[in-house]
Amino acid sequence: MLTHFVSFWVYWGIWLIIPFLIDGVAALALFFGLVYAMFRKKAAAIHGDQAHWPRVSIIIPVANGEKSLGQCLQSIRQQTYPARQLEVVVVDNASTDDTVGVFQHEQAKLWDGQMHWISIPFRGKPGALNTGIHMTTGHYVINIDADVALSANAIEAMVAAFESDPSISAATGGVEVLPAAPEDGLLPYLIAECEFQEYLSAFWMGRQYQTMTNSLFTLAGAFSAFRREALLHTFLYDGTTVSEDTKLTLDIYKHIKAARIVCVPEAIVYLEPTPSLSSLYAQRVRWQRGQLEVAALNPERIRPNFFQMRGLSLSRLLMIDHTLLFPRLVWMFLFPLMVFFGYPFALVFNALVLMYIFYAGINYFTTATTFPIVGKDERKRLLKSWWIPILMPAYRFLIFLFRVAGSIIPLKEPAAWRVKDPILETRLAWGQLVARIRQLWGRLRR
Amino acid sequence: MNIALFGILCLLWAGATFFFYHYRLWFLFYVVGAVGSALLIIYGGHALIPLERWLETSSAYSVHGIAALFGVQTRIFQEAPGSILVLVIPQGQGWTMLEIGIECSGLLEGAVLFGLLAFFPGWTAGPRIGRIFFGFLATFFGNLVRLLFIVLTLAYLGKDTLFLSHTVIGRIIFFLFVVIIFWTLITRPTLQQIRADLLKDKTG
Numbered sequence: 157m158l159t160h161f162v163s164f165w166v167y168w169g170i171w172l173i174i175p176f177l178i179d180g181v182a183a184l185a186l187f188f189g190l191v192y193a194m195f196r197k198k199a200a201a202i203h204g205d206q207a208h209w210p211r212v213s214i215i216i217p218v219a220n221g222e223k224s225l226g227q228c229l230q231s232i233r234q235q236t237y238p239a240r241q242l243e244v245v246v247v248d249n250a251s252t253d254d255t256v257g258v259f260q261h262e263q264a265k266l267w268d269g270q271m272h273w274i275s276i277p278f279r280g281k282p283g284a285l286n287t288g289i290h291m292t293t294g295h296y297v298i299n300i301d302a303d304v305a306l307s308a309n310a311i312e313a314m315v316a317a318f319e320s321d322p323s324i325s326a327a328t329g330g331v332e333v334l335p336a337a338p339e340d341g342l343l344p345y346l347i348a349e350c351e352f353q354e355y356l357s358a359f360w361m362g363r364q365y366q367t368m369t370n371s372l373f374t375l376a377g378a379f380s381a382f383r384r385e386a387l388l389h390t391f392l393y394d395g396t397t398v399s400e401d402t403k404l405t406l407d408i409y410k411h412i413k414a415a416r417i418v419c420v421p422e423a424i425v426y427l428e429p430t431p432s433l434s435s436l437y438a439q440r441v442r443w444q445r446g447q448l449e450v451a452a453l454n455p456e457r458i459r460p461n462f463f464q465m466r467g468l469s470l471s472r473l474l475m476i477d478h479t480l481l482f483p484r485l486v487w488m489f490l491f492p493l494m495v496f497f498g499y500p501f502a503l504v505f506n507a508l509v510l511m512y513i514f515y516a517g518i519n520y521f522t523t524a525t526t527f528p529i530v531g532k533d534e535r536k537r538l539l540k541s542w543w544i545p546i547l548m549p550a551y552r553f554l555i556f557l558f559r560v561a562g563s564i565i566p567l568k569e570p571a572a573w574r575v576k577d578p579i580l581e582t583r584l585a586w587g588q589l590v591a592r593i594r595q596l597w598g599r600l601r602r
Numbered sequence: 603m604n605i606a607l608f609g610i611l612c613l614l615w616a617g618a619t620f621f622f623y624h625y626r627l628w629f630l631f632y633v634v635g636a637v638g639s640a641l642l643i644i645y646g647g648h649a650l651i652p653l654e655r656w657l658e659t660s661s662a663y664s665v666h667g668i669a670a671l672f673g674v675q676t677r678i679f680q681e682a683p684g685s686i687l688v689l690v691i692p693q694g695q696g697w698t699m700l701e702i703g704i705e706c707s708g709l710l711e712g713a714v715l716f717g718l719l720a721f722f723p724g725w726t727a728g729p730r731i732g733r734i735f736f737g738f739l740a741t742f743f744g745n746l747v748r749l750l751f752i753v754l755t756l757a758y759l760g761k762d763t764l765f766l767s768h769t770v771i772g773r774i775i776f777f778l779f780v781v782i783i784f785w786t787l788i789t790r791p792t793l794q795q796i797r798a799d800l801l802k803d804k805t806g
Contacts, residue, residue: 177774396800452797475781479789483780486714489637490644497648497704561629566796567724568628578630585625 175511178480183518186357189365190525193421210319212237212311213294214244217284218302222253224428229262229271231305231426237312239268245292246302247284248275281377282393282400289392298381300425306379307424314381314423323416325386325408328372329379330359330421333429335537340431347436348429349541350551355427356538357522360529363419371468372417373447377401379425386412397453398571399446406454409468434577437558441575444562447477449571481560488553512549519545608650612642619721628723635721636714643713648704657707658684661742665749674757688756698761700753708745711780715741719787724795733787740786744779748772 214232218225225246232244246259256273263271276287285299296315300306310329318324333355336348366372380401390407393400408415430436451458457470492508495501523545527538565575576584615638622631647653662684666676669688677687677697684702704710715737719730755767 396803448792448796449800452793453800455793455797458793474789474793475785478792479781479784482718482784482788483714485633486637486640486717489633490640490710490714493641497644557629560633563792564628564632564723566799567722567792568626578627581625581627582622582630585621585627588625589621 176514178476179515179518182476183521185365186361186522187525189361189363189368190529192368193360193364194529209238209241210295210315211241211243211293212296212298212315213288213292214242214298214300214311215285215288215292216244216246216300216302217249217281217288218246218251218255219249219279219284220251220253220255221302222251222255222258224303225255226258226262227305228300228302229259231307232311233262233265233267233269234308235306235311236309237315242269242311243292243294244269244271245288246271246273247288248273249279249281249284250277280395282395285400286392289387295384296381297384297387298379299377301378301427303428304378305426307426310379310423310425314420317418317420317423318381318383321416321418323414324383324418325412325415326375326380326382326405326417327420327423328363328375328417329381329423329425330363330419331355331376331378332359332424332426332534334426336429336431343433344429344431346544346547346551347431347433349544350548351429351436352537353519353523353541353544353548354551354555356526356530356534357519359419359421360526361522364421367418369466370416371466372419373405373468373473374399374402375405375417376425378427379423381420381423386415397446397449398442399450402446402450403453406450406457406468409457410454433554434580436554437561437577438575440555440558441562441565444477444559445566445571447473448563448566477559478563481556481563484556485560515549515552516546519548605650608642608645615639615642632721632723636717638717639720640713640717643716644704644710647709647713654704654707654709655684657709657712657742658702661702661707661745661749662686664746665753668746668750669753669757672754674754676753686753688753698756700756702749706745706749708741711741711745711776712738715783715787718784722788725791729791733791737783737787740779740783744776744783747779748776751775 216225216228221228229244229246232242233239235242248255248259256275259271259273263273272291274287274291276284288299289297296318298311298314314327314329317327333348333351335352336344338345363372377400386408389411390404393404397403405417408417430439451470451474454470457468458474492504495504523538527535530538561578615634619631619635619638622628622634643653647657662678665686666678669676674688679685679687684707686700686702687697688700716734719734719737722730725733749772752764752767752772755763755771759767
């Protein structure tokens with residue numbers, strides 16, 4: 157019996173031990189993050205006369221946002237935070253649609269807060285954000301995207317976190333993906349639900365672990381908050397990389413010695429789901445590129461702290477997000493083909509199934525453990541889509557491939573916000589090739 | 603698979619890789635190039651040319667030689683050099699035969715490494731060849747350390763440790779080598795290149 161067990165594991169363990177080890181440890185880190193989120197000291201509610209609550213500036217960079225800006229501004233008007241202490245600045249960078257009309261419509265509505273419009277003649281989010289930072293006066297600066305909506309208590313929860321802990325320099329809110337519209341079809345629905353669960357575990361577990369170890373790597377561009385003096389210690393946003401949020405996060409660590417950057421998942425921002433695999437590809441390629449670019453510009457953060465548990469270790473992050481991508485990439489394709497090199501089909505097949513079950517299990521584990529601490533609506537949605545964790549390994553596999561693309565493309569192509577997906581690119585290239593062959597054939601016949 | 607079919611597959615693979623390269627579809631170029639070349643090398647080295655045999659033989663003889671320095675007696679069959687006999691000392695269990703197969707020969711890892719380095723975009727020929735050469739040496743060395751660890755554990759601690767030394771610790775040792783090799787040969791140069799590009803863009 158024992159011999160059988162050992163021989164089974166000698167055979168199987170060879171294939172499974174490394175993925176089990178790496179991803180099992182990562183799941184464990186997520187679990188620690190969750191435990192931290194459950195037991196961390198919650199920020200006390202802000203007390204006292206509302207007139208004395210700190211002034212908050214909300215900066216919204218926008219470019220052609222006529223479809224989404226209205227909803228974003230409405231969510232700000234519905235905040236539980238005293239409106240008199242809110243100052244909203246919409247920084248328009250060269251919109252060509254009726255964004256200004258939407259703004260005027262919202263501004264005309266009765267509200268105690270201030271709403272300003274600034275127009276700048278050039279494109280680029282970093283410039284728009286910096287303009288907003290210079291033009292506002294709030295004690296706290298909050299940046300949100302124009303295509304999101306804040307939960308009613310988002311600003312209050314965020315300010316409460318800062319007020320209860322003076323060591324916090326900056327914070328990111330929790331990002332939650334909204335469901336896809338029923339008429340969008342099955343694929344957008346699946347993408348939305350997978351993204352929803354991915355973000356849920358990222359913000360309630362992953363970012364919590366990073367908060368616990370003070371290693372938060374990216375302030376979400378959709379909703380980030382700063383103590384103004386912390387922000388002014390840096391050179392603000394810059395467009396050197398495609399990921400200005402990550403660059404600024406690292407700049408805060410660099411310029412403020414005792415900086416603490418945290419995640420406040422109770423301060424929720426709602427985000428429309430990514431509409432297609434093509435957009436998801438473009439987004440993840442950009443994120444991966446941004447991560448590499450920011451890491452490349454901060455070499456001093458790479459080497460010295462690999463084994464240091466507290467603080468941001470770029471080397472650890474890059475090892476998982478870059479170095480290991482490559483052997484994994486080839487093995488993922490080679491492994492099923494090992495049957496042609498004498499490995500029994502049953503062995504390879506069973507190992508693949510076991511691996512899939514392992515990863516689906518990790519996703520069920522993260523979903524089940526976040527379940528008790530998220531809100532009622534989120535719980536309902538998790539229950540409704542209880543079968544999504546079964547699909548999550550396939551979704552994460554796609555994301556993994558997109559990451560590989562994001563690691564390759566920056567070495568040959570300049571940065572671009574929109575990247576064509578490989579299927580479309582191949583179709584276009586094939587079309588060009590066929591046209592060339594036809595042209596050549598025509599010439600030969602003539 | 604006969605040589606003609608292998609040749610056709612090689613041509614198809616080369617055509618697809620060139621197509622992706624020509625039209626600057628870097629992701630597909632890399633995936634098809636790296637995975638395809640690894641596959642072709644593994645198949646070629648396994649079935650067409652004696653590459654696997656050569657790797658098994660050199661690994662076996664290297665382990666045989668180095669193990670002797672640690673006082674561990676090993677024997678190699680002349681007719682099957684991939685097989686090492688290891689003398690197991692403690693429990694008087696006698697000889698154990700370890701077979702160095704395709705997985706322990708380093709052929710798979712070497713082929714994977716070759717594919718990943720040979721088709722990595724953005725390098726000139728010199729550094730690329732240097733990295734492939736260094737990568738092969740490092741992979742061979744890492745594999746040797748793993749095999750040696752298994753042999754020494756087996757010799758000094760007995761057969762009962764085979765699962766732990768072969769499947770768990772041996773695998774982890776080799777994995778650490780893989781991480782160091784890929785960090786040195788891919789991640790570090792990538793970061794250096796991206797940094798150089800960004801600074802060039804900034805300064806014009």
